[in-house]
Each structure stands twice: as structure tokens, then as C-alpha cells.
Amino acid sequence: MTSTTPLLATEDVTVSYSGKEALHATSLSFERGSVTALIGPSGCGKSTFLRSLNLMNREIPGCRIGGSILYHGKDVNTRGVDTYQLRKQIGMVFQQPNPFRKSIRENIAFAPKRHGLSGKANIDALVEESLRAAALWDEVKDKLDQSAYALSGGQQQRLCIARTLAMHPDVVLMDEPCSALDPIATYSIEETIRDMAKRGICVVIVTHNMEQAARVSDKTAFFLLGDMVEFGPTPELFSRPKDKRLDDYLTGRFG
Numbered sequence: 001m002t003s004t005t006p007l008l009a010t011e012d013v014t015v016s017y018s019g020k021e022a023l024h025a026t027s028l029s030f031e032r033g034s035v036t037a038l039i040g041p042s043g044c045g046k047s048t049f050l051r052s053l054n055l056m057n058r059e060i061p062g063c064r065i066g067g068s069i070l071y072h073g074k075d076v077n078t079r080g081v082d083t084y085q086l087r088k089q090i091g092m093v094f095q096q097p098n099p100f101r102k103s104i105r106e107n108i109a110f111a112p113k114r115h116g117l118s119g120k121a122n123i124d125a126l127v128e129e130s131l132r133a134a135a136l137w138d139e140v141k142d143k144l145d146q147s148a149y150a151l152s153g154g155q156q157q158r159l160c161i162a163r164t165l166a167m168h169p170d171v172v173l174m175d176e177p178c179s180a181l182d183p184i185a186t187y188s189i190e191e192t193i194r195d196m197a198k199r200g201i202c203v204v205i206v207t208h209n210m211e212q213a214a215r216v217s218d219k220t221a222f223f224l225l226g227d228m229v230e231f232g233p234t235p236e237l238f239s240r241p242k243d244k245r246l247d248d249y250l251t252g253r254f255g
């Protein structure tokens with residue numbers, strides 16, 4: 001890998017479900033310490049593209065991913081790739097918070113312990129570090145052994161982010177992480193996203209909320225009907241869209 005190799009890139013990635021193409025040849029690259037928003041109307045392939053980045057769609061029967069997914073310059077869209085390891089490095093946060101039916105502490109510690117972390121002091125340190133990184137520590141530090149299900153929706157989503165961060169990922173994929181949350185919980189998650197980028201993590205986020213894309217992202221990609229239509233720095237893309245279809249979308253003429 002050279003200094004100019006992007007952390008993560010796709011080359012002509014196509015995705016089909018049972019032979020029907022949902023995403024047409026998409027080439028994009030993502031840098032360390034950046035936030036990229038994926039926008040576009042419902043059904044245009046945003047989640048499909050996001051899920052291809054850590055090969056999540058491979059678990060769907062009938063789904064086929066074509067093209068190259070270059071992580072640290074190496075194609076991971078191959079048969080031999082260790083998807084368990086890949087998803088540790090390229091983590092995912094879903095639309096609906098999905099904590100484990102376990103304590104707050106175990107939600108964080110479960111996967112790192114399976115990956116070999118041991119010793120109470122090490123585990124406690126990781127739990128605290130991860131919860132702090134997701135801006136949840138102060139709210140839960142006195143009830144780490146309570147069920148994660150007793151937390152609010154916004155707290156559960158921050159716990160899911162903390163759980164992902166505990167694996168020290170390079171990349172975090174987020175699929176509409178705030179769509180089930182109120183504005184205050186949303187604000188807190190957006191702050192966490194910016195903090196993650198400051199710490200060098202590459203974040204890719206699907207959002208339907210244009211204000212959110214403008215607030216959190218450095219770059220934006222606009223998808224339409226399975227095509228990636230326009231990609232660029234977020235302020236430029238929003239203020240001077242090059243493609244008329246993006247202009248129409250931003251001004252509410254369709255979508």
C-alpha cells in the first residue's frame with residue numbers, strides 16, 4: 001500500500017439479488033478520518049452499496065457482489081477472505097438499535113473477549129474507553145451490570161456504536177443510525193460521528209436527512225435507481241450540484 005492508496009475503495013462494484021441488478025458499477029474511495037454520506041431516494045441502492053463494503057450482503061441468499069472492494073489496497077471481494085476478521089475492522093451500526101440481551105458491560109466486552117481479551121482491568125478499561133467514545137459513559141457508569149434493554153433508544157444506539165468501537169475498527173458503516181431517534185439523541189450521535197472521524201476512523205453513513213448529511217459529512221455520494229450519479233465535497237455538492245437529477249432531488253422535485 002502506498003501513501004496515496006485510499007483506506008477503502010470500490011471499483012465497478014455491482015450487486016444483484018436473484019439475478020436482478022440493484023447497484024450498477026460503482027467506484028468510490030474513502031479516506032481515513034473522513035465522513036461520507038450516501039444519499040438518494042428510497043430503493044436507489046444506498047444500503048446495498050453500504051452493505052457490500054464489509055460483504056454483509058453475502059449472507060443474503062441469491063445476492064451477488066461483483067467488482068473489487070479494496071481495503072488497504074487489497075481486494076477483499078474474494079472467496080478466501082475472512083469475513084469475521086473483515087467485519088471487526090469494518091464495523092456496522094444499523095437503523096434500529098440492536099443491543100445483545102446482556103448487560104451494558106457485556107455488550108461491549110463480549111466480542112473482544114471472544115477475540116482474546118482477558119483480565120478484569122483490561123476489560124474494564126476497554127468498556128470505559130468505548131463508552132466514553134460513544135458519549136455514554138457518564139450516563140451508565142453506575143449501572144454497567146444492568147440490562148442494555150433498560151436503556152432508551154438513543155442510549156441503546158450509542159451502546160451499539162460503543163460496541164463497534166470496542167473492536168478498534170478502521171471503518172464504521174452506519175445505515176440511517178438516527179432515523180429512530182429524537183433530535184437530542186440525533187445530535188449526540190452526530191457529535192460522536194465527528195469525534196470518530198477526528199480519531200482517524202473512516203465513517204460511511206446512509207441518511208435520508210439532508211441536514212444531517214450537511215452537518216456531519218465531508219463528502220457525499222448521490223445515488224439514483226442503482227447508479228452512483230455524483231460524488232464530491234459535501235458543501236459543493238449541496239450548493240452547486242452538477243447533475244440536474246441531484247438538483248431536482250435537493251430541491252424536492254422528486255424523491
Ligand SMILES: Nc1ncnc2c1ncn2[C@@H]1O[C@H](COP(=O)(O)OP(=O)(O)OP(=O)(O)O)[C@@H](O)[C@H]1O
Pocket residue numbers: 017022040041042043044045046047048049060
Ligand atoms: N434482501 C434483498 N432481496 C432482494 N432485493 C433487495 C434486497 N435488499 C434490497 N433489495 C432491492 O435492491 C434495491 C435497492 O435497495 P436498497 O435497500 O439498497 O435501497 P436504499 O437506497 O437503501 O433504500 P432505502 O432508502 O429505502 O433504505 C431495491 O429495489 C430493493 O428492493
